[in-house]
Amino acid sequence: MRIIPIPEIYVGSTALNEVLPFLDRLSAEKLLVVTDKGIVKAGIYENLENILSTAGKTIILFDGVQPDPSITLVSEVTDLARKADIDAVIGIGGGSSIDSAKVAAASIGNEGDIDKYIGIDQLKKDSIPMIAIPTTAGTGSEVTPIAILSDEKEHLKKGIVSNKIIPKCAILDPTLTVGMPQHITAFTGMDALTHAIEAYTSVNASDYSDPLALRAVTLISNNIRKAYKNGTDIKAREAMLKGSLLAGIAFANAGVTAVHAFAYPLGGTYHxxxxxxxxxxxxxxxxxxxxxxxxxFTDLARCMLDKEDVNAQSAVAFVNKLSSDLNIPRNLAELEIPGEVISDLAEGAMKVTRLLANNPRKIELEDAKKIYTAAYKR
Ligand SMILES: [Fe+2]
Incomplete structure (x- = not known):
């Protein structure tokens, strides 16, 4: 069993304050903060800025992160990072901001264009210290060795996978997530649930990842509707952050499987x-x-429904009901994906061999077409 390192982790309603002692322990004075304009507009960045500027830290702000960050966009961040002579990087926002910050931290010391880092273990040198402050409860990026970038030319999402990009510190403060719109709470929460389900059913699941994955399923299943219905429910928000964190550690170790492989072409081509x-x-x-x-799947259903009298199908029924309660579109037709592209999507998914290798059941091209067909109208 191989265990992936985890960052120093702080969780709670005052956790953001921990950023300062952490930076001081590193003697970090000049910082690059990577985020998006929505986080600045919502006043979330201001909380961090107040803490840092009061302590006399120098901040270089990049607030131009876009969803599904492209290689070109992240190259802009790395150019800034390399020129600025910084001591540490802070990523505050959703997975896109945290992933961009991870690559920026890696680009100092590692030479060349960032597309050279794509793949597994391509980074030769350590990153400078990076702090992840998630404002959504979903990607788990604050604890994973993965950064996902969009390749605009190939319309594909590609991963930089290396222990050298694991953040040094993760700060999970539920007060930063209260303003998250309902649909983002739903989508990111379902991403976290998917991480936990896939980690538990992966062929690489282990005695280390299993308890984390199951506890994540319980936390998310018990709290996602509460966080969706009432965004200011701090207890539910904190439970979602913890669920997302545990799911992140679980899948950093066990991997995700075919759900993510099938989702990538939908993101890469149809956004x-x-x-x-x-x-x-x-x-x-x-x-x-x-x-x-x-x-x-029966174990998963027990955690989802908190009762013993369940079977594997109960887990699927739970997910279907949950999606419906969260007003999530049910099929690919509702997402306006044209029916005639199913073969292309299937071919795209079959290229994600890194994740399909973790899947508990073998998938051939014909199976992939059947799976997309089943997801098209259901
Ligand atoms: Fe994911």
Whole structure:
């Protein structure tokens, strides 16, 4: 069993304050903060800026992160990072900001264009220290060795996978997530649930990842509707952040599987938000993967429904009902994906061999077409 390192982690309603002692322990004075304009506009960045500027830290702000950040956009961040002679990088926002910050931290010391970092273990040198402050509860990026970038030319999402980009510190402060719009709470929460389900059913699941994945399923299942219905429910928001964190550690170790492989072409070509693409593919892939893994899906159903009298199908029924309660579109037709592109999507998914290798049931091209067809109209 191989265990991926985890950052120093702070959780709670005053956790943001921990950023300062952490930076002081590093003697970090000049910082690059990577975020998006929405986080600045919502006043979330201001909380961080106040803490840092009161302490006399020098801040270089990049607030131009876009969803599904492209290689070109992230190159802009790395250019800024390399020129600015910074001591540390802070990523505050959703997974796109945190992933961009991870690459910026890696680009100092590692030479060349960032597309050279794509793939597994391509980084030769350590990153400078990076602090992740998620404002959504979903990607788990604050604890994973992965940054996902969009390749605009190939219309594909590509991953930089290296322990050298794991953040040094993760700060999970639920007060930063109260303003998250309902649909983002739904999509990102479903992404986190997908991470936990996939980590638990992955062929690389282990005695380390299993308890984390199951606890994540329980936390998310018990709290996602509460956080969706009432965004200011701090207890539910904190539970969602913890669920997302545990799911992140679980999948950093066990990997995600076919749901993510099938979601990537939907994001890369049709710009369907990551959590939404996962939500639509999740129940269909669960049905496929259940064959031969009934016990594992029954374990998941016990956590989702908090009762013993369940079976593998109960887990699928739970996910379908949850998606409906969160007003998430049910199928690919509702996402306005043309029916005639199913073969292209299937070919795209089959290229995500890194994730399909983790899937508990083998998937061939014909299976992939059937899975997308099942997700098209259901
Ligand atoms: Fe994900």
């Amino acid at each position: 369907i938000p990551h959590g939404l693409a996962n939500s639509v593919m999740l129940p269909v892939v669960m049905e496929y993967n259940m064959v031969g893994s009934e016990d594992k």
